[in-house]
Amino acid sequence: LAKTTQPISMDSYEGQEVNITCSHNNIATNDYITWYQQFPSQGPRFIIQGYKTKVTNEVASLFIPADRKSSTLSLPRVSLSDTAVYYCLVGDNTGFQKLVFGTGTRLLVSP
Amino acid sequence: DAGVIQSPRHEVTEMGQEVTLRCKPISGHDYLFWYRQTMMRGLELLIYFNNNVPIDDSGMPEDRFSAKMPNASFSTLKIQPSEPRDSAVYFCASSPGGNSYNEQFFGPGTRLTVL
Numbered sequence: 176l177a178k179t180t181q182p183i184s185m186d187s188y189e190g191q192e193v194n195i196t197c198s199h200n201n202i203a204t205n206d207y208i209t210w211y212q213q214f215p216s217q218g219p220r221f222i223i224q225g226y227k228t229k230v231t232n233e234v235a236s237l238f239i240p241a242d243r244k245s246s247t248l249s250l251p252r253v254s255l256s257d258t259a260v261y262y263c264l265v266g267d268n269t270g271f272q273k274l275v276f277g278t279g280t281r282l283l284v285s286p
Numbered sequence: 287d288a289g290v291i292q293s294p295r296h297e298v299t300e301m302g303q304e305v306t307l308r309c310k311p312i313s314g315h316d317y318l319f320w321y322r323q324t325m326m327r328g329l330e331l332l333i334y335f336n337n338n339v340p341i342d343d344s345g346m347p348e349d350r351f352s353a354k355m356p357n358a359s360f361s362t363l364k365i366q367p368s369e370p371r372d373s374a375v376y377f378c379a380s381s382p383g384g385n386s387y388n389e390q391f392f393g394p395g396t397r398l399t400v401l
Contacts, residue, residue, distance in 0.1 A: 207387035218290075218377045218392025219329070262329070266386030270342055271319065271334050274386040278328035 179263045184281040193250045195280050197263030200244050205267035208239060208246045213260045213279070222261075223248065250282075258284045290393035292378050298399045304366040307396045309378030310359055317381040319390060320353055320363050324374045335361065336384065368400045 180198040187193045199208070207226050211219040223230060225237040225246070236249040250257055262279040291310040299305055311318045319334040333343040338355045346353070350369070355361040365372055375397050379390040 209387055209389075216395075218379065218395055219390075220392065221389040224387065224389075269386065271317075271331060271386045274331065276321070276329035276331075 179265055179275065179277065181261075181263050181280045183278065184283070186283050186285065187253055188285050189254055190252050193253050193257070193282060193284075195248045195250075195261055195263075195282070196245055197248070198245045199263070199265045202243050202265055203267060206243075206265045207267065208237070208243075209264045209266065210235070210237065210248050211262040211264065211276070211279075213262065215259075219260075219262060219276070253282075253284045255284050255286065258282060290378055290380055290391055292376075292393035292396050294396060295394060296397045296399075298401065299368055300401050301369055302367045303400075304364065305368045305372075305398060305400075307363040307376050307378075307398070309361045309363070309393060311361070311378070311380030312382075312391055313359070315380035315382050315391070317384060317388075317390075318355060318361050319379040319381070320361070321377040321379065321392075322374045323377060323395070329377070332363070365398075368398075370400045373398055373400050 209224040210222050212222045213219040223235050223237045225239050227239050230237045238247045260279040260281050262276045264274050266274040293308045316337050320332040321329050323329045332345040333353045335355045353363045375395045377392050377395045379392040381388045381390045
């Protein structure tokens with residue numbers, strides 16, 4: 176089971192870049208890395224996914240080194256509305272029980 | 287599409303009572319998931335269905351919990367009898383794909399309080 180480890184919480188200020196790193200030392204060859212974002216009183220929502228190298232979309236970038244034992248979610252120029260919990264997940268084409276959300280990283284963005 | 291719909295949004299009940307949570311997945315999604323979220327344990331997968339059939343219920347905490355999916359557009363999670371430790375936010379999610387890396391679409395959740 177590819178367990179993930181990420182910081183419990185992070186603080187930032189508006190306009191700064193935020194990088195959240197997730198460790199997944201036991202990642203398997205077929206595993207993808209997926210990040211979800213959860214705002215207060217809402218369900219999580221998918222923000223980005225990658226297998227290796229770098230992925231970028233309108234919300235974030237995901238950096239994955241060659242050994243894939245970790246990944247970094249990068250949020251450019253955060254705003255107050257980016258205050259949320261961010262989950263790093265590792266999963267492949269097998270059963271969903273392998274997909275563990277856990278407690279995520281609580282990001283607080285201040286003015 | 288309206289997204290995943292859950293009802294009720296809030297439920298307050300007394301210990302020993304039966305609680306039924308409801309979910310309508312996104313049309314066309316073959317997979318439906320029930321999650322429980324607490325501060326201590328985070329977001330935990332309870333059970334998931336594929337084409338209305340329960341595939342894995344190993345996350346269901348005990349026999350007091352049961353889930354059904356009588357058709358492609360409706361699922362229920364029932365707790366009988368309820369206990370205070372069942373207090374949590376329960377999320378339903380659906381997905382069009384059967385791989386664990388496929389995107390899951392979550393509903394707004396049901397906040398359950400058992401007194």
